[in-house]
Amino acid sequence: MSKELLEIKNLKTSFRIKDDYYAAVDDVTLTLNKNEVLGIVGESGSGKSALAFSVMGLHNRAKIEGNIHFKDADIANISPAKLNKLRGDDMAMIFQDPLTALNPLMPVGDQIAEAILLHKKDMSTKQRRNKVVDLLNKVGIPRPEHTYDQFPHELSGGMRQRIIIATAIANQPELLIADEPTTALDVTIQAQILDLIRDLKEDMNAGIILITHDLGVVAEMADRVAVMYAGQIVEIAEVGALFDNPLHPYTRSLLNSMPSEDEAQDKLHVIQGIVPSLQNLPRKGCRFAARIPWVEESAHEENPELHEVTPGHFVRCTCHNHFYFPDESKEEQANGVS
Amino acid sequence: MAFLKVEDLKVHFPIKGGLFNRTIGAIKAVDGVSFEIEQGKTYGLVGESGSGKTTTGRAIVGLNEITEGKITYEGEELNIKGKAIDPRRDIQMIFQDPYSSLNPKKRVLDIVAEPLRNYEKLSRKEERQRVHELLEQVGLSPESILKYPHEFSGGQRQRIGVARAIALKPKLIIADEPVSALDVSVQAQVLNFMQDIQKELNLTYLFISHDLGIVKHMCDEIGIMYKGRYVESGTKQDIFNSPQHIYTKRLVAAIPDIDPKKREEKKQFRQEVQTEYEQSYNDYFDNEGLAYGLQSVSDTHLVALPEKG
Numbered sequence: 001m002s003k004e005l006l007e008i009k010n011l012k013t014s015f016r017i018k019d020d021y022y023a024a025v026d027d028v029t030l031t032l033n034k035n036e037v038l039g040i041v042g043e044s045g046s047g048k049s050a051l052a053f054s055v056m057g058l059h060n061r062a063k064i065e066g067n068i069h070f071k072d073a074d075i076a077n078i079s080p081a082k083l084n085k086l087r088g089d090d091m092a093m094i095f096q097d098p099l100t101a102l103n104p105l106m107p108v109g110d111q112i113a114e115a116i117l118l119h120k121k122d123m124s125t126k127q128r129r130n131k132v133v134d135l136l137n138k139v140g141i142p143r144p145e146h147t148y149d150q151f152p153h154e155l156s157g158g159m160r161q162r163i164i165i166a167t168a169i170a171n172q173p174e175l176l177i178a179d180e181p182t183t184a185l186d187v188t189i190q191a192q193i194l195d196l197i198r199d200l201k202e203d204m205n206a207g208i209i210l211i212t213h214d215l216g217v218v219a220e221m222a223d224r225v226a227v228m229y230a231g232q233i234v235e236i237a238e239v240g241a242l243f244d245n246p247l248h249p250y251t252r253s254l255l256n257s258m259p260s261e262d263e264a265q266d267k268l269h270v271i272q273g274i275v276p277s278l279q280n281l282p283r284k285g286c287r288f289a290a291r292i293p294w295v296e297e298s299a300h301e302e303n304p305e306l307h308e309v310t311p312g313h314f315v316r317c318t319c320h321n322h323f324y325f326p327d328e329s330k331e332e333q334a335n336g337v338s
Numbered sequence: 339m340a341f342l343k344v345e346d347l348k349v350h351f352p353i354k355g356g357l358f359n360r361t362i363g364a365i366k367a368v369d370g371v372s373f374e375i376e377q378g379k380t381y382g383l384v385g386e387s388g389s390g391k392t393t394t395g396r397a398i399v400g401l402n403e404i405t406e407g408k409i410t411y412e413g414e415e416l417n418i419k420g421k422a423i424d425p426r427r428d429i430q431m432i433f434q435d436p437y438s439s440l441n442p443k444k445r446v447l448d449i450v451a452e453p454l455r456n457y458e459k460l461s462r463k464e465e466r467q468r469v470h471e472l473l474e475q476v477g478l479s480p481e482s483i484l485k486y487p488h489e490f491s492g493g494q495r496q497r498i499g500v501a502r503a504i505a506l507k508p509k510l511i512i513a514d515e516p517v518s519a520l521d522v523s524v525q526a527q528v529l530n531f532m533q534d535i536q537k538e539l540n541l542t543y544l545f546i547s548h549d550l551g552i553v554k555h556m557c558d559e560i561g562i563m564y565k566g567r568y569v570e571s572g573t574k575q576d577i578f579n580s581p582q583h584i585y586t587k588r589l590v591a592a593i594p595d596i597d598p599k600k601r602e603e604k605k606q607f608r609q610e611v612q613t614e615y616e617q618s619y620n621d622y623f624d625n626e627g628l629a630y631g632l633q634s635v636s637d638t639h640l641v642a643l644p645e646k647g
Contacts, residue, residue, distance in 0.1 A: 043521040157387070186386035186548060191592040191608060213521060216551075216594030220601055239598040257526035258596070259555035267533075268526035268555070274491050275521075 005207040006032040006055070006175055011066035011076065013047075013054045015278065021063050022278045024050040026231035028066075032175070032207045037198075039222030039239070040211045041254070045275045047231040048211045052177050055209070056093050057083045070175060089119040091175035092168035094197075097184050098160035102152040108163045109136070109148030115170040135166040139196060158189035162196070169200055176201075177209045182217065194221055215258060219243055224312075227251045230276060230287040233306065237313035247315045249295070249323040250288050256325065269325065286317045294326045295319055340374040340410070341542060342398070342510060347371045347407035349393050367393040369566035369628070370407075375559075377509070380536070380543040382557030384550060384589070390566040391546050395512045398544065399431045411510070427457050430503040434515040436495035440487040446473070446498055447483045453505045472501040475538075477531065493524035497531070504535065512544045517552065529556060550593050554578055559638075562586050567629040569622075572639035582641040584615050584622045585629075 008030040014021035025047045032038050042048045053059050055068055057075050068075040071090060073082060095101040103111055112132045116123065123131070129148070136144035139162040152160055161181065168176060178197065182190040198221065201208055210221055218225055219239065226236040227250060235248040246252050256269035273291045276282065282290060286300040304317035348371075350364040368390040375381045385391040396402040398409055400416070409416045411429065430453075433439035440449055450469045454460060460468065470480050476497040487495055496516060503511055516532070517525040529552065535541060547553050553560060554574060561571040562585065570583040581587045591611040595604045621644070624630060629642040 043523060187550065187592040188386065188588055190594075194594075195605070195608075214594065215522070216596050219596050219598045220594045220604065222598075243596065243598050254522060255596075257523045259529075259551045260596075267530055270527045270530060271523040274493070274524075 003033045004031050005034050005036075005070070006030075006209075007067075007069040008051075008055070009067040009069070011051070011054060011064070011068060013050050013059065014063040014065075015050075016061065016063070017279060022281070024062075024231055024278055025054060026281075028228075028231075028233055030226065030233070030236075032209060034174070034207050035201065035205045036224065037201065037208045037210055037222045039218035039225040040209060040228060041213065041215060041218055041225060042228035043213060043254075043275050045230075045277065046228040048228050049179055050231075051228070052093070052179050052209065052211055055175075056087060056091065056177060058093075085119075088115050088173075089171045090173055091177070092171070092173040094161075094164055094168050094176065094178040094181045096180040098157060098164050099152065099184075101164055102160060104152050107149045107151060108155065108160075109133075109150075112136075112163065112167045112170055115167050119171050131170075132166075135170055136162075138169075138200075139163075139166045140192070141166075157185055158193065161185060161189075161193055165193070165196065165200070169204065172204055172206075174204075174206050175209075176206050177211070179211045180213070181210070183212070183214070190217075197221070215255065227254070230281050232287060232316060233314075234288065234316045235314065236306070241310065241313050245313075247309060247313070247320045248288075248317070249292050249320060252323070252325075253291075286319055288317070289319070292319070292323065295322055295324075299323075341377040341412060342375040342544075343408075343410040344374070344394075344398070345372050345408040345410070347394065347397060347409065348405045349390075349397050349402050350405045366566050368397065371561075371563070371566075371568055373561050373568070373571060375510075375542055375544060377542050378536075378540055379558045380545050380556050382553040382560040383544060383546045383563065384548065384553055384560060385563035386548060388565070389563040391563050392514055394563070395431070395514050395544060395546050399429055399512055400426055401431075427453075427506045428509045430506065430508040430511050432496075432499050432503050432511060432513040432516045435519050436492055436499055437519065439499055440495060442487055445484050445486060446478075449487070449498060450501045450505055453502060457506055468505070469501075472505055475504070475535070476501045491524070492520050493527050496520065496524075496528050500528075500532070500535070504539065504541075507539070508541070510542045510544065512546070514546045515548070516545075518547070518549065525552075532556075550578075550589060562589065565628055567642065568632055568640070569629045569642045570640065571632070572636075576636070576639040580639075582635060582639070583629075583643075584611075584618055587611050588615055 008028060011025055011028045012023050013025040014023045028051060040048045054064055055075060064076045066076055109132050112135060113128045116128055116131060132148060133144045136147055141147050141159060141162055182193050185193060212218060222239045225239050225242045226233050229250045235251050246255055253269060253271045257271060259268060271291055285302060286304045289300050299319045299322035301318050306314040306316050308314050347368055349368040350366050352361040353363040353365060355362045371394055383391045383394060393402055397404050447469055450472055451465050454465055454468060469483060473480060473482060478494060478497055517528050520528060536543065545556055557574060559573055560577045562569050564585050570586045577586060581590050588611055591608045630644045632640040633643045634640050
């Protein structure tokens with residue numbers, strides 16, 4: 001058996017605006033192995049969530065082209081009935097906002113039980129309840145028996161996110177997609193939830209796609225990282241390689257715009273311009289070119305492709321060979337004056 | 339004389355219930371907080387959700403009524419009812435969410451001019467002129483004056499919020515999580531810009547945030563809040579290099595490290611802190627789970643510890 005769990009090939013997810021289709025995910029090819037965490041990083045509008053929703057088959061009216069191979073199925077071309085069998089059972093998703101993802105009128109225990117009921121019909125109500133209590137225990141909820149009958153509004157944000165996680169892992173999925181699982185949480189809770197996801201991965205031998213905008217979270221969690229910009233993967237590498245030797249101008253700019261550990265730096269790096277909206281995405285040439293206008297046009301490829309620079313480290317376009325930060329020299333001058 | 343002095347501030351919200359909807363208790367959102375800010379500095383107020391940091395900020399601007407305590411601004415006491423001149427035009431606020439803090443039905447001109455209309459009597463022409471200047475100052479094009487908020491990106495909206503805040507040339511700005519709704523690159527833009535106008539206008543910031551990375555970047559002095567009380571306060575160096583209170587240690591340990599090689603080390607460290615937290619919980623918190631009074635460790639560094647005795 002191969003160790004590949006999920007294989008996405010030339011995925012293109014387009015949304016219709018007026019009469020045209022615009023691709024939010026444009027030609028993405030990815031693999032995910034068992035017991036691996038793949039981090040997907042990008043700003044809002046980069047297509048990372050659209051990618052996750054495509055894999056889960058959650059898009060309602062989008063046009064999906066390409067292949068998503070998971071187990072024996074191709075999720076991009078699957079009947080809804082088959083998809084419903086996979087979803088919630090072999091693959092599951094952890095959503096960003098734990099308040100809106102839960103039903104406010106249903107005790108949380110029943111919501112978890114529902115996920116089990118849909119896929120394992122032969123369990124008795126009592127068995128199911130015991131199983132849910134086990135799950136609540138597993139995600140670190142104190143007094144699970146009591147929490148079973150509580151409603152979402154009675155729980156804190158961190159507890160709610162644990163309920164979501166318990167629901168997602170109820171049927172021991174092989175594929176888990178976590179879309180910004182900690183963005184709505186406080187730092188100390190974030191640390192706990194991340195540790196929990198990591199332990200569960202070891203436990204279940206599952207593959208996890210972790211979507212986030214927080215590079216710190218990726219550095220702590222991921223085995224491999226894919227950086228997305230404007231619907232495309234611009235760089236993908238092992239986590240160590242990516243942080244040690246980031247290549248694509250976008251990756252480098254992102255890393256530079258974070259407040260760093262050493263306080264020496266005065267100004268944060270700002271990426272010029274804004275993330276283009278779906279309708280205004282540059283469809284030709286390097287999509288990041290407009291945000292680094294000081295780099296010569298000849299540095300970019302006409303049709304940027306992913307190049308393998310070192311084994312396992314792919315970068316799109318050739319512009320990274322010619323990239324520099326414009327303020328690298330200016331900054332020193334500015335410091336001298338002030 | 340301190341620029342802004344908060345003494346033993348308490349903000350309690352009543353809990354109604356029972357027969358005739360009487361007050362049956364109080365939520366102590368802010369429960370005895372004192373600090374001072376010097377002019378031109380940035381003071382960071384850190385805490386998790388529910389710690390009372392936002393309520394403290396809102397009480398200073400006057401959006402929450404204070405229950406007890408004293409807020410002195412440039413030697414003048416705030417929050418005295420029926421006072422003719424409100425020094426509060428000098429104190430303005432930048433809100434967290436640039437999507438909900440701007441009225442979608444108003445044009446940028448009306449949004450930015452609103453504080454001017456409240457406090458200054460300007461002719462139409464003068465008002466327009468002022469708004470132009472303000473937009474220029476925050477780096478927005480003059481054409482945006484007749485646009486509506488939905489036509490702008492998140493970073494630009496936050497700039498409109500800043501333009502409104504600086505319209506009356508305030509001296510103190512309370513920034514409540516000004517960048518937490520923004521992407522990393524836009525965040526950098528807004529933070530840089532806030533530092534620029536701080537120098538330009540000699541502003542003082544009270545910077546409220548849960549993100550320690552940003553607080554470390556922006557602030558000179560920091561106060562850490564937990565359940566309405568201070569657990570620790572000090573300079574940036576005090577807090578990050580030698581945190582004393584277990585709660586602060588836990589917060590600092592929880593910041594994700596950008597270096598993937600330190601992952602195991604970091605996890606171990608976090609576990610140690612967690613163990614210490616569980617074991618010594620009673621040494622740091624009283625039997626209601628609240629922080630003790632502050633004791634000074636050095637000239638600048640205060641920690642909430644039980645009194646020795």
